[in-house]
Amino acid sequence: MWREISRIGKKLVENGLVESHFGNISVRVGDRMLITRSGCALDEITEDMVVEVSVDGSCALDMIASSETVVHRAIYSNTPALAIVHAHCPFAVTLSLLEESESITPADSEGQYFLGEVPIVKGGIGSDELAQNLAAALASHKTAIIYSHGTFATGKVLEEAYVLTTQVEHSCKIKYWYDLAKKK
Template identity: 55%
Template sequence: MQELIKYGKKIVAAGLAHSHFGNVSKRVGDQMLISTTGSMLDELEGQIVRVPIDPASPDELDVIASTELNVHRAIYKATSALAILHGHSVYAVVESLLHEGQIVPEDSESIYFMHEIPVVTGGIGSDELARNTASALRDHKGIIAQGHGTFARGATVDEAFVIISSIEHACMVKYLLDIAKKR
């Protein structure tokens, strides 16, 4: 739990989410720790609940867990993820509105590390978003939900943080380069 609290603060400090947006989770056996709906990522003390990944019926804590709970569940079921971070970084959101399908990074580190960044569709917390995100994360470590934000999976919370940070960096470079090319 302390690790999620630490990385919630890092996400906000790095500008990868703000206010009450974004969420974090970590797999613990057949359950997950996940931030609650409406919680601020830099103030997660007492705002993390434990819910089953594949419940036989809705869990009583589902109603207070993140509105993206079904997306986290779908990712854990479809991938080997042990941690998931979801941010709302500015350049990633902007680039997702400018490019459909995928974003191809321009800088060498991003190209080497990510190759391409899938852009998926689906409303906040929707089944469509859960399906599309889980499907894309089978073959990629991070994606951008169009007009919404980033999702990253990792073997550790730190790895997922590196991914959402890298997506934002790649999108910032691409956005600024596209502006510079128009000068």
């Protein structure tokens, strides 16, 4: 499974959805999850950069797991997700800063069809507040944007979460350019 996590990490970096050392990826396997280590380069993931931790509560390996482990736990505990991709997509972050409402409605037809409304949630990085807010948003949406921080996308498999990440960023890019053109 670490190879699939590595493959998705490389795609995230190669496609400009995240800088190498930002973001994290996880997969649920029963009552455990495999999650990237804190600070690992997503385009250089090896077997020892993926940590197995409990979904149900903290464990000793939390010290080296992603700083967002608590958030992944909350999502797995409150949604049917089996895979999560968290990326720092530049247009999604930008729109979260510019948007005055609590969600982004895509302007493009694909975004409207596949995503619908994308919630913007708040909370500190790796905080219980963020974990609760994001889990609540992802209970009824497959994607969400953390204000000033990045995207979370869920799926039954990593490829689905990755594709949703690309869709959110694409829709945010289109909306940014569209909104900019409307102002002229």
